[in-house]
Amino acid sequence: MTLLYKSDPARGAEWARLLAAKAPDLAFRIWPDVGNPTDIRYLAAWMAPDDIMAQFPNLELLISVGAGVDQFDFSKLPPELPVVRMVEPGIVDGMVEYVTMSVLALHRDLVPYIAQQRDQIWRQIRVWPASTRRVGVLGLGMLGEAACRKLAGFGFQVAGWSRSCREIEGVICYAGPDEMTDFLGRTDILVCLLPLTDETRGVLNADLFAKLPRGARLVSSGRGGHLDQDALLAALDSGQISAAVLDVTSPEPLPTGHVLWNDPRVLITPHIASMTQPETAVDVVLDNLRRHRAGEPLLGLVDRKRGY
Incomplete structure (x- = not known):
């Protein structure tokens, strides 16, 4: 049985080195060198x-090398094929780190x-405590959840919103559409870490912005499709x-000359908030292969149905 890697070839070479040490019996190939496709x-x-x-x-398992799966077209994947997200701690x-x-x-x-x-302007802005x-x-x-816990440690008043109810120590939790307005009304800095689904596409829109306090600030580090x-x-x-x-933006990268590039109110980074770390990703993949073989x-x- 063979594991095929189809992503950045430089990271694939790191996977190859790590797998050779951790699982020498596992056949491993890097796209486009697939060998015998039936393997x-x-x-x-x-x-x-x-x-x-x-x-x-004979494919039995599709593994996303990232935390999301919105890049996959599920209509072209057989319903019986299991798909897993990358849940390694490096991500x-x-x-x-990025959200903080x-x-x-x-x-x-x-x-x-x-x-x-x-x-070349020297002008101080009032400093407020966290x-x-x-x-x-x-x-x-x-x-x-991990971001909330870290931010709470700085003394911020932290709240989170999700589709279903959650409990996180030191964090005020809101859930469902009925509690979204209250959540937004108490949010000075909004961080978007939602998965990208049909329900969340375009969620950062004029209606949502209007429900924030005037002068609120935004961190968009989920997917470009969230933001209007x-x-x-x-x-x-x-x-x-x-x-x-x-x-994250849509498209990525932004076209040359796009107004956001030179907007002094916006800081843009090139989709680098979090990257899969080969050292820990390989361990998670090997664990999932073991689980798959054992029926766990x-x-x-x-x-x-949820899309994530």
Whole structure:
């Protein structure tokens, strides 16, 4: 049985080195060197081939090399094929670092200070303690919960929203559509860590921005499809949103000359908030292969009805 890797070849080489040491009996190949396609039982990929079962008729498990699965077209995947998300700790740690960095940057007005530096302006902005700032995290999955816990440690008033009820020590939890307005109304800095589904596509829109306190700030580090970029620009122009940190856009990268590139109220990073770390990812994959062979529950198994 063979595990095929279809993503960044440089990271694939790291996987090969690690798997040779940890699982020398596991056959491993890196796309496009697939060998005999009928030997492929497991596929670890960012983008899956459209004709996946025609290419690999004996495929038993599809593994996303990232935390999300919205890049897969499930209509082209057989319903009986299990799909798992990457749940390795490196992804969590990286996202927590990025969210913490971004929230602190917005809290301490780094975005306007960068703009002031460009214009050689020396102007102080009032400093407020973290205890006066209300942070809200959209999405309380593995990433959102970890981010909430870290932010609470800085003294922020932290709340989170999810589809279903959650309990997190030190965090005010809201759930469901009926509690969204109350959640937004108490949020000075909004962090979006939702999965991208049909329900959440375009969720960061004019209606949502209008429910935030005037001058609120935004961290968008889920998927570019969450954000209505025109609505963000309008909210920035009106003062409803005062600053934003965007790690994801639509499309990626933004076209040359796009207005967001040079907007002094926006800080953009190139989808680097969190990356799979080969050292820990390989351990999670090997555990899931063992679980699959033993008929045990898989880590990160995707519920196709929910889309994550």
